[in-house]
Amino acid sequence: xxxxxxxxxxxxxxxxxxxxxxxxxxxILPGVVPTTLVRGIDLAIGDNEFVAITGPSGSGKSSLLxxxxxxxxxxxxEVLIRGRATAHMTEDERxxxxxxxxxxxxxxxxxxxxxxxxxxxxxxxxxxxARSESDMRDRARDLLSSLGLADHLGxxxxxxxxxxxxxxxxxxxxxNEPAVIxxxxxxxxxxxxxxxxxxxxxxxxxxNGRTVVAVTHDIALAERMHRRIHLIDGExxxxxxxx
Amino acid sequence: xxxxxxxxxxxxxxxARQTGVAIAGVAVGxxxxxxxxxxxxxxxxxxxxxxxxxxxxxxxxxxxxxPPPQPAEQAYDAAQIHGLTPSVRRKGxxxxxxxxxxxxxxxxxxxxxxxKVQAILRYATRDVGASITGIDPRRExxxxxxxxxxxxxxxxxxxxxxxxxxxxxxxxxKIGARVGSNITVQTSEGTQASAQVxxxxxSGIASVDEGSAYVLVRTGQVLARQTGLVNELRIRVGDPMxxxxxxSRIERQTDYKSVSWQEAHEDLLSSLVIRNVIMYTIVGAIxxxxxxxxxxxxxxxxxxxxxxxxxxKSLGLNERTVRSIFVVEAQxxxxxxxxxxxxxxxxxxxxxxxxxxxxxxMDITHLxxxxxxxxxxxxxxxALLSSFAAGYAPARKAARLHPVEIIRGAT
Numbered sequence: 001x002x003x004x005x006x007x008x009x010x011x012x013x014x015x016x017x018x019x020x021x022x023x024x025x026x027x028i029l030p031g032v033v034p035t036t037l038v039r040g041i042d043l044a045i046g047d048n049e050f051v052a053i054t055g056p057s058g059s060g061k062s063s064l065l066x067x068x069x070x071x072x073x074x075x076x077x078e079v080l081i082r083g084r085a086t087a088h089m090t091e092d093e094r095x096x097x098x099x100x101x102x103x104x105x106x107x108x109x110x111x112x113x114x115x116x117x118x119x120x121x122x123x124x125x126x127x128x129x130a131r132s133e134s135d136m137r138d139r140a141r142d143l144l145s146s147l148g149l150a151d152h153l154g155x156x157x158x159x160x161x162x163x164x165x166x167x168x169x170x171x172x173x174x175x176n177e178p179a180v181i182x183x184x185x186x187x188x189x190x191x192x193x194x195x196x197x198x199x200x201x202x203x204x205x206x207x208n209g210r211t212v213v214a215v216t217h218d219i220a221l222a223e224r225m226h227r228r229i230h231l232i233d234g235e236x237x238x239x240x241x242x243x
Numbered sequence: 244x245x246x247x248x249x250x251x252x253x254x255x256x257x258x259a260r261q262t263g264v265a266i267a268g269v270a271v272g273x274x275x276x277x278x279x280x281x282x283x284x285x286x287x288x289x290x291x292x293x294x295x296x297x298x299x300x301x302x303x304x305x306x307x308x309x310p311p312p313q314p315a316e317q318a319y320d321a322a323q324i325h326g327l328t329p330s331v332r333r334k335g336x337x338x339x340x341x342x343x344x345x346x347x348x349x350x351x352x353x354x355x356x357x358x359k360v361q362a363i364l365r366y367a368t369r370d371v372g373a374s375i376t377g378i379d380p381r382r383e384x385x386x387x388x389x390x391x392x393x394x395x396x397x398x399x400x401x402x403x404x405x406x407x408x409x410x411x412x413x414x415x416x417k418i419g420a421r422v423g424s425n426i427t428v429q430t431s432e433g434t435q436a437s438a439q440v441x442x443x444x445x446s447g448i449a450s451v452d453e454g455s456a457y458v459l460v461r462t463g464q465v466l467a468r469q470t471g472l473v474n475e476l477r478i479r480v481g482d483p484m485x486x487x488x489x490x491s492r493i494e495r496q497t498d499y500k501s502v503s504w505q506e507a508h509e510d511l512l513s514s515l516v517i518r519n520v521i522m523y524t525i526v527g528a529i530x531x532x533x534x535x536x537x538x539x540x541x542x543x544x545x546x547x548x549x550x551x552x553x554x555x556k557s558l559g560l561n562e563r564t565v566r567s568i569f570v571v572e573a574q575x576x577x578x579x580x581x582x583x584x585x586x587x588x589x590x591x592x593x594x595x596x597x598x599x600x601x602x603x604x605m606d607i608t609h610l611x612x613x614x615x616x617x618x619x620x621x622x623x624x625x626a627l628l629s630s631f632a633a634g635y636a637p638a639r640k641a642a643r644l645h646p647v648e649i650i651r652g653a654t
Contacts, residue, residue, distance in 0.1 A: 062651070071557055072647045092561045099559025106650060110554045114253045124558050126246040172558075184650075 103173030163194025269580020272533030277588025358463030377463020396442025573634020
């Protein structure tokens, strides 16, 4: 017993593996005049962080988010998810990683117009196929109800307001219980009231132990997040944490 | 419901009009393909039935397929011989009754003896060459359709007069003879006799109807100037399709040339193969044209749904799943089109089959239509295959869409 305790004490505590890590990430769009979207990005995002990516238009905020979310591939450098390099993953492996570990919310809700909001939320669960049909519907119903949309389950996206649609998009992003939500200007197309509601929603997600990385123009909102990464011309200008 | 099916169903359902047009295109293609196949197969079956029925299924004659070596050739094996007169062989099948009994012991059908003589029929200064067959009317009924092909008189009429003869209807027309006419028969052996027309027949095959006549075996032997001659055995088997194999076995057993109906009509049957190739090419072309409609709608859907594809891929659906969605949509259109096409094809076949054909040369009849399940199977399979091909190209393109490009464009 004593020996065990001694060994426990002597073992160095392993450094936590970052949830998402970018190492020297550069993305250049090929063309007659190649365009550099981001250059030499090094950053690590851990669990339970609330990160804002800010910067002027064209500074590479969204590009960085897409690279972190495996929607795009870096020209140089690599992105690691939970310590696993993604550069050599197959398209299927990247798709599965997005499906099971990452949730996306875009500026425009990007819901499937021909489906009810219940079906929209159930869609990622169907794609993952880890739950029974009734479980999927129950979880989709619970998620929508928790976001105040219990009365609209059978409606289609075009029958909802902008704020409601964005809440549906958040519910869809949460469907497979991802470790991180990546949000690209989630409040960009909303009025101030709806923006506040969506922000509170994202904050609640962080309070529940998940990580949220959000690209935003809104400095006031960014200041309320735990960490703010500011980009200028595709490079990190500052990375400040308030915690 | 499966995710792929659910999305595919939602897409095709939400474009009811476009989907309907694409389904109609496939349905028309399948329907007309089924109708054409039914009509072509029906006419082919009818044609073959007539071929099979016009003559015995197998004829065994006293010739050899390969001429026997001449005595000089046997004596001087290595020498090349010119100018020798071949040894004369007595005509006819040796021991015809014993040969018939041996064949009847195993052949799944009936055997009848006959005497074949080439002759010129002359009536009212008109001469026409014909093949005269001496038959046994009682046995003939078991080996050919001649009794059913009689238009005037019966086979038994051959017993009603000395040198009675039954001639083909067209042959009778050519020489201007009728039942009761006394015509002159002159054979290549030099026999000339007067014969009374006691019946007319029509097989439906022009070459037979204008070049054949029947007499009793005994009369045939007189015309051939050889008592007891039987130079042809006429055989009918239970399954006409087995005739070739049976003929081959008879030839091995008897050494006499044995010709099945297939061999006798090989040129006609090979022309049917070409006809079928043409038919299936046309059917394939019809379905190919129909598949352009499917290609069109799937291309339109993938173009319109570029944003949805980006969403699905950003959520984590892989290329294979996205591709499957649009391939399944094409297959849904193909399947629905095929099912509607089956009904359309069946109705078209019924409509065509009810058309009456009247001709002075034949009885009132209907277009022969074959109702075969494999016509539907082939048309349906080709429709599904062409729908798959039509859907695959746009589906592959859709699956390869880069979501970021679409998302950037949307924002």
